[in-house]
Amino acid sequence: MAGEERIRVVIVGGGTAGWMTAAALATLAPGAAEVHLIESAEIGIVGVGEATLPHLRAFVTRLGIDEAAFMAATHATFKLGIEFRDFGAIGDAYIHPFGSYGRALDGVGFHHYWLRRHHAGTVPPIGDYSTAVAAAAALRFTRPGADPHDLANAYGYAYQFDATLFGPFLRSHAEARGAKRTEGRVVSVERDGESGDIAAVTLADGTRIAGDLFIDCSGFRALLIGGTLDEAWEDWSHWLPCDRAVAAPCASPEGGIEPYTRATAMAAGWRWRIPLTHRIGNGYVYASEYLSEGAATDALVAAMENPPLAEPRHLRFRAGRRRRSWVGNVVSIGLASGFLEPLESTSIYLVQMAITQLIEHFPAARVCAADRDGFNTLVDAEYDRLRDFLILHYHATMRDDSPFWDHVRTMTIPDSLTAAITLWRQTGQVARYTHGLFLEPSWIAVYLGQNIVPEGWDPRADLPDGASLDRALAALRGGIAGAVAAMPDHAAYLGATA
Numbered sequence: 001m002a003g004e005e006r007i008r009v010v011i012v013g014g015g016t017a018g019w020m021t022a023a024a025l026a027t028l029a030p031g032a033a034e035v036h037l038i039e040s041a042e043i044g045i046v047g048v049g050e051a052t053l054p055h056l057r058a059f060v061t062r063l064g065i066d067e068a069a070f071m072a073a074t075h076a077t078f079k080l081g082i083e084f085r086d087f088g089a090i091g092d093a094y095i096h097p098f099g100s101y102g103r104a105l106d107g108v109g110f111h112h113y114w115l116r117r118h119h120a121g122t123v124p125p126i127g128d129y130s131t132a133v134a135a136a137a138a139l140r141f142t143r144p145g146a147d148p149h150d151l152a153n154a155y156g157y158a159y160q161f162d163a164t165l166f167g168p169f170l171r172s173h174a175e176a177r178g179a180k181r182t183e184g185r186v187v188s189v190e191r192d193g194e195s196g197d198i199a200a201v202t203l204a205d206g207t208r209i210a211g212d213l214f215i216d217c218s219g220f221r222a223l224l225i226g227g228t229l230d231e232a233w234e235d236w237s238h239w240l241p242c243d244r245a246v247a248a249p250c251a252s253p254e255g256g257i258e259p260y261t262r263a264t265a266m267a268a269g270w271r272w273r274i275p276l277t278h279r280i281g282n283g284y285v286y287a288s289e290y291l292s293e294g295a296a297t298d299a300l301v302a303a304m305e306n307p308p309l310a311e312p313r314h315l316r317f318r319a320g321r322r323r324r325s326w327v328g329n330v331v332s333i334g335l336a337s338g339f340l341e342p343l344e345s346t347s348i349y350l351v352q353m354a355i356t357q358l359i360e361h362f363p364a365a366r367v368c369a370a371d372r373d374g375f376n377t378l379v380d381a382e383y384d385r386l387r388d389f390l391i392l393h394y395h396a397t398m399r400d401d402s403p404f405w406d407h408v409r410t411m412t413i414p415d416s417l418t419a420a421i422t423l424w425r426q427t428g429q430v431a432r433y434t435h436g437l438f439l440e441p442s443w444i445a446v447y448l449g450q451n452i453v454p455e456g457w458d459p460r461a462d463l464p465d466g467a468s469l470d471r472a473l474a475a476l477r478g479g480i481a482g483a484v485a486a487m488p489d490h491a492a493y494l495g496a497t498a
């Protein structure tokens, strides 16, 4: 290719992954990439994926998207975290917040002081020291203020939205910035005889679309990375055995709108509840080895607050990922590259992370091995860390009420997770993974929420005398309660900012 020419990027797939990629490249790399997306209405999109992580805000901001317009178009609500019910034991509940607990003192993490007083039996749950937890529980929300040192602002937020509307919203953004779109089904793939790279794809109507770089956003079909290049699949279903979901929306009940997603453990998996402005999204993620489709549907419908507004939809998946996400001139993004499972709403985050890495490693004139390796190394690290975090939710349980929970409670876990749990149990330290999502407060939330309480803590937390430590803890708690009391009701805030 001549140096001055733009790279011809062909994106196969117009789900959330395809349109996020198209919108990002058209906005952030217009001089480097000529973007052409192919999607097939006949095949459709997966159509789930309603809960997100705070990182999506950066995506929305970087692309210059108006947050209020985006939220209105997708019936979005704000999300401060996820409430987990019945995971550690039936009857348990905790919120994994998007934010920190308390405040570090003299360089020692807050949770060490909390642990010291917890063992003395003098503190309330650690969630009382999190603004995000307290606001979520009170169904209140406001955007955090600018001063990051103020504990009242020590939280982030994400969105809960209608997954079928996010792609179309991004489509208009991408097309307005020059992305081309072709409707049609890819039926054949042409490879370069020498390099093995993909040269072009052909649609059912005979249209041939050539490119320099192909982005496989074809969802679970993995048309290019799997179907054509046959990149190996790393299967993680022995650790994450859920492989099916049934999903159905229902009308919102009377009362407020929760600024959080709920995950309730069920006999053979767990059930999501995602409140949007116009309805509730529900789904049961389960392991087919332990539950039939019919029984899962019945259990979901019985647990919903209102009757389904549509016929329940059934989805199949496998936990795992492609060994390499970028092979030759094909970069797989979204479900084509892998899927863990939706327990911590990580899939759209992984799409965003891959797009960010793609832009950082974007080929100058042609694909080079260094870019590809850099991209794949980071994607590996992200997946490995997420995998361990997700397994923790299943493994850290006392539940023995069903064969599913017996299996996950007693299964062999990755060595990296065993080491992380041992470190936590003995010292109260959170293992540091090299890269990736879910920092210390997230691990603390799940460990404590699922009854893994360390025997020890940082000895420096023993320095303050008990009475002054208790006064400091009470002041933090009081400050948070006051800040939350001053926040508007979430539903009212949504109405006011729409």
Ligand SMILES: Cc1cc2nc3c(=O)[nH]c(=O)nc-3n(C[C@H](O)[C@H](O)[C@H](O)COP(=O)(O)OP(=O)(O)OC[C@H]3O[C@@H](n4cnc5c(N)ncnc54)[C@H](O)[C@@H]3O)c2cc1C
Pocket: 012, 013, 014, 015, 016, 017, 018, 038, 039, 040, 041, 043, 044, 045, 046, 047, 048, 049, 050, 051, 052, 163, 184, 185, 186, 187, 217, 218, 219, 220, 221, 223, 244, 245, 283, 285, 315, 317, 333, 334, 335, 336, 342, 345, 346, 347, 348, 349, 351
């Ligand atoms: C049960 C479940 C719950 C989930 N919940 C969450 C969640 O809460 N949060 C989250 O972040 N993620 C969640 N996800 C994941 C999320 O849905 C996906 O990451 C996201 O929607 C991206 O999907 P995608 O674009 O990769 O695939 P898809 O939406 O499946 O899009 C694939 C695209 O490829 C096109 N295509 C396929 N084959 C061809 C062909 N031959 N020719 C032309 N076009 C083709 C299709 O038409 C479609 O446009 C969930 C997933 C599942 C299964």
